[in-house]
Amino acid sequence: CLPEQTAQLLVERYIHESAPAEIAEKMGLKTGAVAVRLQRARLSLRRLLRTHLQAEAQAFGLLPLESSAWEETRIWCPTCGQGRLLGLYHKAPPDPRFALRCPHCHPDLETIMAGVDLALPYYASLLGSVKTYRPAYNRLLTGLAAFYSQALQTRSAGCLACGRPVVIHVTRQAERPRSPVQEPIGIRIHCSACDWATNTSLRGLVMALPEAQRFWRENPRMRAHPAQEIEFQGAPAYITRLESLPGAAEMAVISRRDTLAPVSVQANVPL
Structure with a gap:
C-alpha cells in the first residue's frame, strides 16, 4: 500500500479537489513541494496499480498504459517510417499525460518515443488547449528543444518540477543503446532534489528545427537515420x-x- 502521507496527498488533490496552496497549508509544506510530491505520488500509485493491484486496476479500467488504451494516430513514425504512432492524450486527473510510441520501434508498452506528465504546469501550458496529436507533438518538440538548447548553451537550467538547479549530461556515441532504434547521443537532465528527470535524443533536437519540421510536413512518411x-x-x-x-x-x-x-x-544530400 502507499505511505500514509502519499495517500493523503492524492486524496486531498483528487478526491477533495483541494488546490495545491490549500494542501500545502494543511500538511505544512511549501506549495512547490506539493507539486513535486504529487508527481512522486502519482508514479507510486501507477507502480502499485501495475504490480500488486494489477487485476483490480484492470477490472476498473485504471491502467492507461494497457494496449487497449493506446490509439492509432495519423502520424507516421519519423524514426523508422514503418507504421503510424500510437498515442495517449489524457488531460484529466488522476493521470494526465501525453505519450507517443511506435509499435515497430518499441513493441513493449513501457518504452515510449515521447511522453510528459501534464500535471506539471510547464507541460500543461506548453500544450495548452491543443486537442490533437500532431499539433501537440510539434509544440512539445519545439518547446522542449528550446529548453534543452538553452541548458546546453548556459550549462545550467532549473528543474521543471521544483525550480532547483539540475544536472545536465550529454550522452555520447560510445554509450551503447538499449535497442537498435535508440540513439545514444542526446541530453539527460536530472534533479537530485526532487528526482525529476527528462531526456531527448539528438534526433529529437533535429526534428524540432523549423527546417526539419517543414521537411516532415512535406514528407509525412520519412525516417531519421542514426547520427554519425x-x-x-x-x-x-x-x-x-x-x-x-x-x-x-x-x-x-x-x-x-x-x-x-x-x-x-543541407537539402538533397546523398545518403
Whole structure:
C-alpha cells in the first residue's frame, strides 16, 4: 500500500479537489513541494496499480498504459517510417499525460518515443488547449528543444518540477543503446532534489528545427537515420540524415559534437 502521507496527498488533490496552496497549508509544506510530491505520488500509485493491484486496476479500467488504451494516430513514425504512432492524450486527473510510441520501434508498452506528465504546469501550458496529436507533438518538440538548447548553451537550467538547479549530461556515441532504434547521443537532465528527470535524443533536437519540421510536413512518411560522427569545417560534429519514403528527398543536419547545437542544414544530400 502507499505511505500514509502519499495517500493523503492524492486524496486531498483528487478526491477533495483541494488546490495545491490549500494542501500545502494543511500538511505544512511549501506549495512547490506539493507539486513535486504529487508527481512522486502519482508514479507510486501507477507502480502499485501495475504490480500488486494489477487485476483490480484492470477490472476498473485504471491502467492507461494497457494496449487497449493506446490509439492509432495519423502520424507516421519519423524514426523508422514503418507504421503510424500510437498515442495517449489524457488531460484529466488522476493521470494526465501525453505519450507517443511506435509499435515497430518499441513493441513493449513501457518504452515510449515521447511522453510528459501534464500535471506539471510547464507541460500543461506548453500544450495548452491543443486537442490533437500532431499539433501537440510539434509544440512539445519545439518547446522542449528550446529548453534543452538553452541548458546546453548556459550549462545550467532549473528543474521543471521544483525550480532547483539540475544536472545536465550529454550522452555520447560510445554509450551503447538499449535497442537498435535508440540513439545514444542526446541530453539527460536530472534533479537530485526532487528526482525529476527528462531526456531527448539528438534526433529529437533535429526534428524540432523549423527546417526539419517543414521537411516532415512535406514528407509525412520519412525516417531519421542514426547520427554519425564527422568532421565539419575542421571541428568534430554529428550528421543526422532525414530521408523521405520512398527516398525522393533527403536532408542532413550537422550538429556540434560538444553542444549538439546545429551548425548546418543541407537539402538533397546523398545518403
